[in-house]
Amino acid sequence: MRFKNEADLQKWLEQARNGEPRQLKKTVAPLLTQIDTSLQRRILGIDTALRCTGWGIIDVRDGKMTAVDCGVIKNTPKDKISDCLRRLSIGMRELITLYKPDYAVMEGAFFFRNVHTALMLGSARGTVLAALAENGISTYEYAPRRIKQSVCGFGNASKEQVAVLVAQFLKIQTNHIALDATDALAMAICHAQALAVSGGLGIPEPL
Numbered sequence: 001m002r003f004k005n006e007a008d009l010q011k012w013l014e015q016a017r018n019g020e021p022r023q024l025k026k027t028v029a030p031l032l033t034q035i036d037t038s039l040q041r042r043i044l045g046i047d048t049a050l051r052c053t054g055w056g057i058i059d060v061r062d063g064k065m066t067a068v069d070c071g072v073i074k075n076t077p078k079d080k081i082s083d084c085l086r087r088l089s090i091g092m093r094e095l096i097t098l099y100k101p102d103y104a105v106m107e108g109a110f111f112f113r114n115v116h117t118a119l120m121l122g123s124a125r126g127t128v129l130a131a132l133a134e135n136g137i138s139t140y141e142y143a144p145r146r147i148k149q150s151v152c153g154f155g156n157a158s159k160e161q162v163a164v165l166v167a168q169f170l171k172i173q174t175n176h177i178a179l180d181a182t183d184a185l186a187m188a189i190c191h192a193q194a195l196a197v198s199g200g201l202g203i204p205e206p207l
Contacts, residue, residue: 041195042068044101044137045187046092047180048128050084050120051075053091054180057099058170058188065192067170068099070181081120085127092131104132104139105187106207107147129207138206142190147183150190162186 040061047054056070073091075084095101109125132139145155152165163182167174169189174182194203 042101043188044104045184047183048124050124054184056185072178105191106141108141108143147190151186
């Protein structure tokens with residue numbers, strides 16, 4: 001499923017909102033059936049940030065992707081950086097213990113003109129990576145554009161558009177789910193699709 005521009009994507013989304021199941025089935029189902037049915041996998045997507053980290057977990061079984069759970073790890077603007085990182089670390093370890101993912105997925109590191117912002121995101125990423133590494137979970141990263149292309153077929157899709165397509169892939173309602181969490185689910189979907197292509201030969205090296 002690929003769109004030439006945002007207008008084409010928006011047209012498809014309007015059709016989805018208006019309830020045209022035949023077209024949805026034709027466009028989404030071929031991507032779902034690409035998943036390798038010989039293995040069962042649990043994938044944790046993580047949208048890292050200091051104040052609000054989104055997470056989403058999917059299972060890949062019998063050629064289908066199923067949403068397991070999703071949510072956010074939040075810190076208030078008043079929390080000290082050290083407290084934010086501590087809570088993020090505790091939250092990630094709790095998720096790993098509870099759900100036991102096979103893989104984790106993150107967005108590739110951004111480049112910021114604001115050095116302070118870059119340092120904060122780097123600290124959050126490092127905290128998450130440390131928790132995953134301690135538990136022996138291989139972690140992969142994809143460029144934001146690739147994740148959007150994988151889920152939406154359009155690399156400049158908005159967070160709201162990503163959420164709509166995630167809902168179609170996983171057959172869930174995303175109206176009341178935080179956008180950071182649906183972004184995390186999109187990362188998990190992206191990795192599931194990458195694993196399906198040529199037996200996963202095209203996936204990047206783990207971090």
